[in-house]
Amino acid sequence: MITDTRLNTSLSILLGSALLGGVVAPAPAFAEGVTAGTLIENIAVASYDEGGTPRTVNSNTVTVRVDELLDVTLTSLDPGPIAGRPGNAVLAFELTNQGNGPEAFRLVADTAVAGNDFDVAVQAIAIDSNANGTYEEGVDEILASPHTTAVLAPDTMLTVFVLVIVPDAAGDTQTSTVVLSAAAVTGTGSPGTAFDGAGADGGDAIVGTTGALATARGSLINSVVSVALVKSVTLRDPFGGTSAVPGTIATFTIEAQVTGTGTIEGLVVTDAIPAGTTYAPGTLALDAAALSDATDGDAGAVSDAAGIAVNLGNVDAEARRTITFDVVID
Ligand SMILES: [Ca+2]
Ligand SMILES: [Ca+2]
Ligand SMILES: [Ca+2]
Structure with a gap:
């Protein structure tokens, strides 16, 4: 009083x-x-x-x-399914305290969603501490379990990150959805439910139209990219035939096949010069375009000791890159 x-x-x-x-x-x-x-x-x-x-x-x-009205909304901040790959992925959500009093909210991420091709594993739920919309390890706060936000002033918005792990077994183009829920810590229920004396300044807390509980769905689509190398050889002997004798030129073809969805980064193909043969200078080529033997500005380099190396860099799937070089049988 x-x-x-x-x-x-x-x-x-x-x-x-x-x-x-x-x-x-x-x-x-x-x-x-x-x-x-x-x-x-x-x-x-x-x-x-x-x-x-x-x-x-x-x-x-x-x-x-x-009295205090308990209301909350939650929306996904992702424009659609995010591109994931086996390993870590981050889903982003926005939570708003729609009530008229200070309130904290309990967050729960449900990964076993009907219709999922695979389920992700939740690694952590984090708050965008520096409010830049991007999750940064060591900067943005990881919420301890049970995952509860700080007390938010009325009309305060908070960006929430759900950090997940995509299992290695998830296939290319398979999708998974996570349902995040936010519940007022004071209580939830049908609109009008009252929690006596539990509101701001000793007033009552009354559940608003949202039920003091909100859910939102975030999803990802998995991309798996893989590389296969297929190697073959053709022979030209000194007599116009295809026998393997001293002096025969052996042309090796290595096809790098990048399949799936996404990008292979930093792809380098190497091959040793086989024992009993000598590299035929100036024969290294990528997709039928010559590469110099020297280590220089182009993608290729060759020496008898180190063999051939062709740096393909970042390769988007689907792609086939063909490397050829000749050796002479000693
Ligand atoms: Ca409150
Ligand atoms: Ca951040
Ligand atoms: Ca070169």
Whole structure:
């Protein structure tokens, strides 16, 4: 009651000019209305004339404390299924305290969603501590279990990251969905459910239209890229035939096949010069275009000691790159 009296005094200026009849205090500019704990006061005034002297009489003050509404929304921040690959992936969500009081929210990520081609494993749930929309290890806070946000002021939005691991067994183009839920820590329930005394400033907490519980779905599509090498040889002997004799030129063909979805990074193909043969200088080629033997600006380099090396760099699937070189049988 002491607190109420103090607030009555500070807030009564809102209604100092109240007229006869009900008057509601101007609402602060919150989406969900007057902040929980606000005291709405009303005083009626009667004005009259007594023998030429104006008089006024005030009514007693009626005070209503605004209860706390518990409401929350959650949306996926990903524009669609994110591209994943076996290993780590990050799904992003936005949580908003739609209530009119301070509230924390408990987060639960459900990975076993009907229709999934595979289920991811949840590694952690994190908060975008520096509010840049990107998860950064060591910067953004990992929530300890049970995953509960800090107490959020009304209308506060928070970016939440669900860090998942895509299993190695997940196939190319397979999809998986994660359902994240956020529940008001004070309680959830059907709209109108009351938690007596559990709201801001000792008022009640009342479940709002959202049920104080929100869910959102984030999904990913797996991309698996792989490389296969297929090697073959053709022979030209000194007599116009295909026998393998000293002096026969052996042309090796190595086909690098990049299959699946995505990009292979830093692909380098190497091959030793076989014992009993000597590299035929100037014969290294990539997709029928000559490469110099020297280690220089092009993709290829050859020496009898080190063999051939062709740096294909980043290769998008699907792709086939063909390397050829000649050796002479000693
Ligand atoms: Ca609260
Ligand atoms: Ca961040
Ligand atoms: Ca070269």
